[in-house]
Amino acid sequence: MTIYTSNFHLDVPSIDIQHLIEKYPRLRSNCKTTNAYGKRKGDAPFQYDFTKASNQYDITETIVQEYFNVPQYSLHRNKLCPRINNRMEYLSIVENCLMEGIEIYSQFKENKEPNDRWIVDIGTGSSLIYPILGLKLNERNKFIATEINRTSIAHINSLLNDELKKRIKLVVIEDNVSNLIPIPKEDVHVSYVVCNPPFYKDENELKSSETKKFTKKPNEMVSEHSELYYEDGGEVGFVKRIIDESIIASQLPQFQFCWFTSQLGIYDHISILKEYLTSKSVIQIHEFRIQFKTSRWILAWSFQDIIHPVRFTSSKKTTSSTISQIEIALNQHFEQIENPHFRYKLIGFAGTNNKLYVIVNEVIWLRRVRRMLADNKAMIGTSSERTSTSPMFNKSIILRLYQDSYSSAKYNVEVVSSVNFPDIVTISNSFRSFINTILHQ
Numbered sequence: 478m479t480i481y482t483s484n485f486h487l488d489v490p491s492i493d494i495q496h497l498i499e500k501y502p503r504l505r506s507n508c509k510t511t512n513a514y515g516k517r518k519g520d521a522p523f524q525y526d527f528t529k530a531s532n533q534y535d536i537t538e539t540i541v542q543e544y545f546n547v548p549q550y551s552l553h554r555n556k557l558c559p560r561i562n563n564r565m566e567y568l569s570i571v572e573n574c575l576m577e578g579i580e581i582y583s584q585f586k587e588n589k590e591p592n593d594r595w596i597v598d599i600g601t602g603s604s605l606i607y608p609i610l611g612l613k614l615n616e617r618n619k620f621i622a623t624e625i626n627r628t629s630i631a632h633i634n635s636l637l638n639d640e641l642k643k644r645i646k647l648v649v650i651e652d653n654v655s656n657l658i659p660i661p662k663e664d665v666h667v668s669y670v671v672c673n674p675p676f677y678k679d680e681n682e683l684k685s686s687e688t689k690k691f692t693k694k695p696n697e698m699v700s701e702h703s704e705l706y707y708e709d710g711g712e713v714g715f716v717k718r719i720i721d722e723s724i725i726a727s728q729l730p731q732f733q734f735c736w737f738t739s740q741l742g743i744y745d746h747i748s749i750l751k752e753y754l755t756s757k758s759v760i761q762i763h764e765f766r767i768q769f770k771t772s773r774w775i776l777a778w779s780f781q782d783i784i785h786p787v788r789f790t791s792s793k794k795t796t797s798s799t800i801s802q803i804e805i806a807l808n809q810h811f812e813q814i815e816n817p818h819f820r821y822k823l824i825g826f827a828g829t830n831n832k833l834y835v836i837v838n839e840v841i842w843l844r845r846v847r848r849m850l851a852d853n854k855a856m857i858g859t860s861s862e863r864t865s866t867s868p869m870f871n872k873s874i875i876l877r878l879y880q881d882s883y884s885s886a887k888y889n890v891e892v893v894s895s896v897n898f899p900d901i902v903t904i905s906n907s908f909r910s911f912i913n914t915i916l917h918q
């Protein structure tokens with residue numbers, strides 16, 4: 478067995494508002510007083526008042542300055558104030574669920590170092606928020622950010638210092654008919670595309686959406702026309718255009734293995750856009766939910782058919798073992814894993830950040846398979862080599878185990894990627910019960 482170490486690492490800062498209030502006294506005037514005399518009760522921590530729009534701008538600027546290495550960061554006060562948690566969650570989901578599979582697969586299976594990571598952000602806004610968060614998240618990330626609005630472009634230029642310019646390229650979009658997806662030079666490889674599209678078609682759609690949500694959120698009250706509206710169909714119209722352009726872009730080497738994604742603010746739009754993707758013969762379509770105060774969804778699609786992103790198998794059983802104990806137990810039993818459902822050989826694993834990656838390949842030395850190979854009734858190879866309908870015996874799967882964030886005595890199993898493997902739910906369940914068996918022997 479070979480033991481690999483994964484290069485995949487995300488640096489997700491944990492934001493501590495109390496710490497910021499203690500550190501920056503200027504934020505205290507934005508805190509709620511907790512008794513009738515305007516004083517805090519006992520030692521109760523400061524309570525930041527998020528209900529005022531200006532307070533949201535102040536805290537967001539401070540969060541970015543403190544946790545995302547942009548000390549001069551400022552927000553344009555007449556533009557959308559981005560919610561950091563929501564934006565971080567979007568990027569983390571794309572990285573963890575979509576990119577990790579591709580990178581670990583190429584590292585382990587093809588022995589290739591991952592490509593340079595360019596990310597396209599369509600409509601980056603005056604806040605340049607996805608690029609700024611994304612640079613911190615992964616030190617290899619670089620962004621191509623597009624924007625059409627003149628005021629926003631001026632503000633972005635004021636934010637782009639020499640350090641940021643090395644990793645963020647701003648593409649100015651001249652008019653509404655120009656391409657949404659910029660085509661970079663041939664030596665650039667785009668790993669994924671993100672977008673937070675203009676939300677609504679017109680004022681009527683905004684009004685009906687706001688009445689459904691019951692509360693008005695101050696950060697959405699302050700926004701400009703181009704942030705709010707896309708007359709040609711709102712977010713559905715905007716994302717349909719991205720889909721159309723992605724079909725053409727995916728033919729180019731710059732977009733090979735690229736994941737195209739967009740955030741959606743209205744649940745009903747997911748099915749409309751999924752249907753549109755299906756009508757364009759796109760097979761790999763996934764959706765994810767982001768839930769903080771309001772729900773958002775991420776729609777992701779791709780034109781590759783080899784790697785499937787993470788499928789989640791929730792933990793039903795508990796174990797008091799830590800990830801490193803699981804690693805030791807696997808080490809002792811790695812030679813062969815065989816049970817009626819799990820006839821696979823473990824070929825390697827790597828643990829980072831309390832996650833354990835386990836790569837299993839189908840056991841091609843099983844007597845049944847050997848006989849088929851000898852009789853030329855089966856083949857070994859990759860899907861691109863497939864020439865007949867003979868069964869393939871190169872199935873492999875990369876699983877990820879990690880401790881549940883709510884209970885360290887539980888762990889979750891996820892399928893990070895699977896190649897030629899149809900029944901990944903069975904294998905991940907079997908893997909989970911296998912772990913339980915070896916840990917309780």
Ligand SMILES: C[S@@+](CC[C@H](N)C(=O)[O-])C[C@H]1O[C@@H](n2cnc3c(N)ncnc32)[C@H](O)[C@@H]1O
Pocket residue numbers: 557558559599600601602603604606607623624625626629650652653657672673674675676703704705
């Ligand atoms: C909802 S805002 C999102 C801003 C930022 N990405 C965020 O998440 O806060 C949509 C942005 O798309 C920009 N936009 C609209 N049409 C565009 C186009 N054709 N090309 C590039 N950007 C566009 C708007 O000016 C606006 O900044």
